[in-house]
Amino acid sequence: MVPTMVLVADDERDTHRQKALRELATAVADRNEAPVVGAFGSPAEVNETIRAVDGPLVLVPAFLAGGDRASAELLAQLDLNDRGEAYTLPPLGAVPSIIAELARRLQDHGWAHGDGVVLAADGCTGQEDRRVVTDVSRMLSRRLQAAVHVGYLNVWAPSVWHAAQRLRNNGHPRVTVANWCLVGGSRERDPNDLAASGMTDPLWPSPLIVDLLLARHRAGKARLAA
Template sequence: MVPTMVLVADDSRDAGRQEALHGLADAVAQRGEAPVVPAFGSGSEVHRAVDSVEGPMVVVPAFVAGGDLASSRTFSGIDLDGRFDACPTPPLGAVPSIVGDLAGRLVDTGWDSRDGVVLAADGSTGQDERQVVADVARMLSRRLGSPVQVGYLNSWAPSVGDAVERLRRNGRDNVAVAAWRLVEGRDYDRLHEMGAASVTAPLWPSEIVVDSLLAQHRAAKARLAA
């Protein structure tokens, strides 16, 4: 029996975010590899959706590590104790294809090696996600051949705005923001208010995101079968 993929995120903040998340769930389902259940909403709504799934399931974050503080809190609160047929996965992180796509998005905005780069993350409840963001920044820096500064929107320091200003003080007149988040929404819109010359689009839509989520499902399915 193929485990159900349960995609988890907080979508309670705005309609644009809801639409993007459901579009992602539809795109994953259309691949036909596994049944997909969207568990989007507030914490209680997510818990009800997870509890409603019968049979084996793989619980997959529909967000990137450090890229969605609210969803990270919701995901960490899911109780799978006693569900021996359930396997959670970590959020997407320093996946080479995703980081490569992010680098391409920067170039598409007009970035060149004379410009600064801020990797704009959100924050999370765990230090492990902060380490993933640092890993993404290092990988992106190697891809670009240029330094990458990390900034945060809702947790940790420095803030995105402070990171942009620091690069400007260091002689980078133009600073591009690489948005480390899966979908659009009000938090993403705030990035356009940080004084950067450009902001990349969210990582979704991209078939690379769908590929990466399904790869996580396959790995978890193998663990469940072991």
């Protein structure tokens, strides 16, 4: 029996974000590799959705490590202790193909050698997420051969604005923000408010994200079968 893939994220009661998450779940399901259930909402709503799934399941976070504070807090509140045949995967992180996609999007936004880059992460309470964001910034810096500083939208310092100002003070008059976010919402930040020349879009929609989420599911399926 193929385990159900349960995609989990907080939808923030944001209709734009809700629509994007449901479109992502549909795109994954359309690959016909596994049954897919979208569990989006509050911890109580997500727990109820999980309890309604028959048979084995693999819980796949539909967000990036350090890129979605609300979803990370939701994931920490889920209780699978009494749920047999369930495996929870970590969120996507420092994946080389994601770094390549970020670099491509920056170039599409007009980034050029000599420009600075701020990797904009949401931030959350876990130090592991902070380490992942740091790894992503280093990988992106190596790929671009350029200065990449981390800036946070919530919780941690430095802020995106301060990271952009620091790059300007270090001789990079143009700064582009690489958006470390899987799915956006209606309250996207204005690059001008972040002291940036531009900001890339969230990583979804991109077929790459569907590929990576399905690869995660296959890894979880193998762990359940072991």
